[in-house]
Structures are given as C-alpha cells and as structure tokens.
Amino acid sequence: xxxxxxxxxxxxxxxxGSSDDVVRVRQEVRSRAVAAGLGIVDQTxxxxxxxxxxxxTLIHGGGGTVRVESVSQGVRRGVRLTFEDHGPGxxxxxxxxxxxxxxxxxLGLGLGGSKRLSNEFEIDSAPGRGTRVTIARWK
Amino acid sequence: MAQNGSGxxxxxxxEHQDEILSEWLALQVSGGALQSGRIKEAELRTQCRTxxxxxxxxxxxxxxxxxxxAFGRAKEVLAEVSRSxxxxxxxxxxxxxxxxxxxxxxFNALNRTIEAAAGEGGGAVRAASAxxxxxxxxxTLLLDQLGLHAMEVFMKAREDIIARQGREISELxxxxxxxxxxxxxxxxxxxxxxxxxxxxxxxxxxxIVDQSAEIAIIDITGVPTVDTLTAQHLLKTVAAARxxxxxxxxxxxxxxxxxxxxxxGVELDVTSKATLADAFRVxxxxxxxxxxxxxxxxxxxxxxxxxx
Ligand SMILES: Nc1ncnc2c1ncn2[C@@H]1O[C@H](COP(=O)(O)OP(=O)(O)OP(=O)(O)O)[C@@H](O)[C@H]1O
Ligand SMILES: [Mg+2]
Numbered sequence: 001x002x003x004x005x006x007x008x009x010x011x012x013x014x015x016x017g018s019s020d021d022v023v024r025v026r027q028e029v030r031s032r033a034v035a036a037g038l039g040i041v042d043q044t045x046x047x048x049x050x051x052x053x054x055x056x057t058l059i060h061g062g063g064g065t066v067r068v069e070s071v072s073q074g075v076r077r078g079v080r081l082t083f084e085d086h087g088p089g090x091x092x093x094x095x096x097x098x099x100x101x102x103x104x105x106x107l108g109l110g111l112g113g114s115k116r117l118s119n120e121f122e123i124d125s126a127p128g129r130g131t132r133v134t135i136a137r138w139k
Numbered sequence: 140m141a142q143n144g145s146g147x148x149x150x151x152x153x154e155h156q157d158e159i160l161s162e163w164l165a166l167q168v169s170g171g172a173l174q175s176g177r178i179k180e181a182e183l184r185t186q187c188r189t190x191x192x193x194x195x196x197x198x199x200x201x202x203x204x205x206x207x208x209a210f211g212r213a214k215e216v217l218a219e220v221s222r223s224x225x226x227x228x229x230x231x232x233x234x235x236x237x238x239x240x241x242x243x244x245x246f247n248a249l250n251r252t253i254e255a256a257a258g259e260g261g262g263a264v265r266a267a268s269a270x271x272x273x274x275x276x277x278x279t280l281l282l283d284q285l286g287l288h289a290m291e292v293f294m295k296a297r298e299d300i301i302a303r304q305g306r307e308i309s310e311l312x313x314x315x316x317x318x319x320x321x322x323x324x325x326x327x328x329x330x331x332x333x334x335x336x337x338x339x340x341x342x343x344x345x346x347i348v349d350q351s352a353e354i355a356i357i358d359i360t361g362v363p364t365v366d367t368l369t370a371q372h373l374l375k376t377v378a379a380a381r382x383x384x385x386x387x388x389x390x391x392x393x394x395x396x397x398x399x400x401x402x403x404g405v406e407l408d409v410t411s412k413a414t415l416a417d418a419f420r421v422x423x424x425x426x427x428x429x430x431x432x433x434x435x436x437x438x439x440x441x442x443x444x445x446x447x
Binding site: 020023026030040041043044045047048051052055099106107109110112113116117 | 302330363364365366367368370371394395396398399402403404405
C-alpha cells in the first residue's frame with residue numbers, strides 16, 4: 001500500500017465496536033487532519049468519509065478496526081485510513097458503490113460518498129473473508 | 140487441584156492470617172488510605188478481612204493461578220472494592236495500593252516459616268528457604284494479576300461515569316426553544332449519533348404537538364459532521380414533523396458541510412437557510428408576521444415583531 005517515498009509519521013489502530021467508537025474515530029481523524037495541515041473543507045471531507053466507513057465496518061462488517069496514519073510524500077502531507085473487518089464481505093463491489101444501493105435500510109450513499117470525498121480509494125472484499133477499505137486525503 | 144507449593148502457601152496464610160490482616164491494615168493507614176476521608180477504618184477493615192478470607196480459600200482450592208475458578212469470589216470482592224473506589228473518586232494509586240500493600244505482610248508471613256524452621260537444623264532451614272522463595276514468587280505473580288484486575292475494573296467504572304456524564308450533557312444541550320408563537324427552534328450541538336438523536340427528535344416532535352407549532356427550525360451550526368446517518372435522521376424528523384402539520388427549516392449549514400454533503404450525494408428536501416436569523420425571518424413571514432423598525436422613543440422594551 002505505502003509507496004516508495006511514503007513515510008508513515010505515526011500510526012494508531014482504533015477498535016470499532018460501538019457507535020461511541022465511531023465518534024472516537026472521527027475525533028482521531030479530525031486531529032490528524034488538522035496536524036497534517038488540511039484546510040477546513042478537506043478536514044470535513046476526510047472526517048465525514050471516515051464516519052461513513054467506520055459505520056459500515058460496525059454495521060455491515062460486524063465491527064473491526066481502523067488504522068490511522070499520518071503520511072507524507074515529499075512536502076505533501078496527509079492522512080491515510082485503513083478500515084478492516086472480518087464480516088460477511090461484499091459480493092458485488094460495483095453494486096455496493098452505486099448511489100442508493102443499500103442492504104441495511106440506509107441511504108446507500110456512504111461507500112460511494114466516501115470515495116468521492118477522498119483522493120485515494122481502494123477496496124478489497126470477498127464474501128466470507130471480510131472487507132478492507134483504504135482511503136487517503138492529501139493537503 | 141492445588142498446584143505445587145500452594146498448599147504450603149495456603150497454610151502459611153491460614154496460620155498467620157491475623158498478623159497479615161493487621162499488618163496490611165496498618166500499612167494502608169500509614170500510607171494514607173484514610174486521609175481523604177472517603178472511607179472509614181471499619182469499612183476498610185471489613186474489605187480487607189473479606190478479601191483475605193477469600194484469597195486464602197482461593198489458595199487452598201485453586202493454587203496460585205488467578206484465573207482458577209477458586210479465585211472467582213475473591214475477584215468479585217476485589218472488583219466491588221475497585222468499582223466503588225472508582226465511583227468515589229479514589230486515585231488509581233490509592234486503588235492499586237489495596238492489593239499491592241498486601242505483598243509485604245505476605246512476604247513477612249512466608250519468612251516466618253524460615254524462622255520457625257531454624258530450631259530444626261540446617262536441612263530444615265534450607266528446605267524452608269527454598270519453599271519460601273518459590274512461594275514469594277507465586278504470591279508476587281498472583282497479587283500482580285489481581286492488582287491488574289482491580290485496575291481494569293477501576294478504569295471501567297471511571298469510563299462509565301464519563302460516558303454517563305456525556306449522555307447527560309448531550310441531553311441537556313439540546314433544548315427545544317420557542318422563538319415565537321408557533322415557531323420552535325432546535326439548536327443542535329455536537330454529535331448526532333443514534334441514541335441522542337432519538338431523544339432530541341422525540342422532544343422536538345412532542346413540543347410541536349404541545350405548542351401546536353407550525354414551523355420548526357433545526358439549526359445545525361454546532362454539528363461538526365453531517366454524514367449519511369445524520370442526514371437520514373434529519374430527513375426522518377422533517378418527514379415526521381410534516382405529518383404533524385409543521386414545516387421544518389434547516390439552518391446553519393456551514394460551507395464545508397454543504398460541500399461535503401454535495402460530494403456525499405445527500406439532498407435535504409427541505410428549506411434551508413445559512414443562519415438561524417435568516418430562518419427565523421422566513422418563519423415569521425410564513426406565519427404572517429414581519430420585522431419592522433420601530434422609532435427609538437417608542438421602544439422602551441424593543442419590539443422585534445409586531446403582533447396582529
Ligand atoms: N464493511 C462492509 N461489510 C459488508 N458489507 C458492506 C460493508 N460496507 C458496505 N457494505 C455493503 O454495501 C452497501 C452500501 O454501503 P453504503 O455505505 O453505500 O450504504 P449503507 O451503509 O447501506 O447506507 P448509508 O447511506 O447510511 O451509508 C451496504 O448496504 C452493505 O450491503
Ligand atoms: Mg454506509
């Protein structure tokens with residue numbers, strides 16, 4: 001995942017097992033985004049994307065973890081988040097990314113929305129194995 | 140099944156229980172356990188005696204493995220002591236001292252078995268020393284484990300308090316306020332997650348009924364993140380309010396939130412205004428009121444809107 005001249009500036013792994021944890025994830029991501037020098041709009045984007053993915057991990061994935069990394073590439077700084085669960089996985093990723101598709105009575109906007117809110121988006125999921133979503137937002 | 144060496148340990152504790160108890164108590168008192176006034180000596184004595192009895196039972200039946208079921212009761216009592224200390228505002232150090240200050244009296248009791256063997260010659264002393272060294276190590280491990288257990292319970296109690304306070308604050312910080320006859324405002328502050336949103340929305344709907352309100356302004360200036368769940372809660376509230384005959388206006392959507400909502404793809408199918416003041420103006424217009432400028436002399440108590 002990490003490219004050659006990426007330097008991890010600090011990593012935290014947070015558990016996602018309750019809606020309180022989702023709040024904690026948002027707070028951690030917010031403070032990382034501020035530390036990386038992201039402006040208020042970018043901060044809000046990555047925090048909102050984190051909120052979506054954390055809640056997906058909790059609700060659809062049955063709980064999991066997020067790895068929060070402060071990253072830099074040359075002079076650019078940013079935040080990278082990796083959400084991971086060992087839940088049921090997503091059978092059809094393209095379908096899940098479509099706006100309005102939901103299996104849980106949501107708006108069905110979270111996954112696609114978090115992709116649009118991020119500079120990098122990578123998803124890896126297979127039925128029965130679980131789901132891993134990595135996003136990054138750069139200054 | 141008693142583990143190797145713990146039979147002797149249990150016996151030592153049983154034989155010296157009174158000394159251990161009084162030494163343990165004295166150590167805690169001299170360490171300042173009673174100074175804060177949060178606990179009386181009699182209560183501390185009862186806690187110590189109960190725990191020591193159960194610890195001895197545990198040693199007799201379960202060896203020195205703190206995970207053994209025989210230590211279940213001892214751990215329960217310890218958890219109770221730690222939890223109540225957490226609630227009463229004891230420091231972590233004060234709480235940990237309960238278990239850790241038991242070490243010295245235990246070691247002293249073990250050493251007394253060597254002294255007792257002194258009369259029986261060198262061989263007996265050597266055997267007693269070896270047993271004591273082993274027991275000392277076992278006791279150390281056991282009490283360390285129990286100490287950690289006590290700290291976990293203590294921290295949990297503290298976290299529960301913080302969580303409860305958080306919930307109390309969140310309920311307090313979302314009052315439904317009446318701005319005018321028929322016009323309500325709900326200034327939301329903080330996180331809009333499940334439980335709290337439920338409380339807030341219910342109280343808004345109830346107030347709409349109670350006051351026959353026509354318009355409810357939901358102000359989200361103080362909401363740091365609007366994600367799909369928040370949006371869904373807002374949409375549901377707007378729909379429910381509409382069923383009850385009230386229109387909602389959402390105000391205080393800050394620029395960064397607006398941009399984020401666009402990327403997310405959520406559309407709030409509702410009138411929205413940048414500020415609460417703008418929303419209030421719209422509300423007044425809708426109920427047939429207007430804000431006019433009054434001559435200063437007339438305005439001993441400034442009138443913002445003229446009634447019919
Ligand atoms: N971690 C995951 N594990 C399993 N399935 C998932 C996971 N994340 C998403 N999905 C699936 O993808 C679908 C779409 O996700 P998306 O976040 O877009 O919508 P949603 O969570 O249903 O609603 P919301 O708009 O509130 O986020 C989900 O309904 C679910 O079926
Ligand atoms: Mg979702």
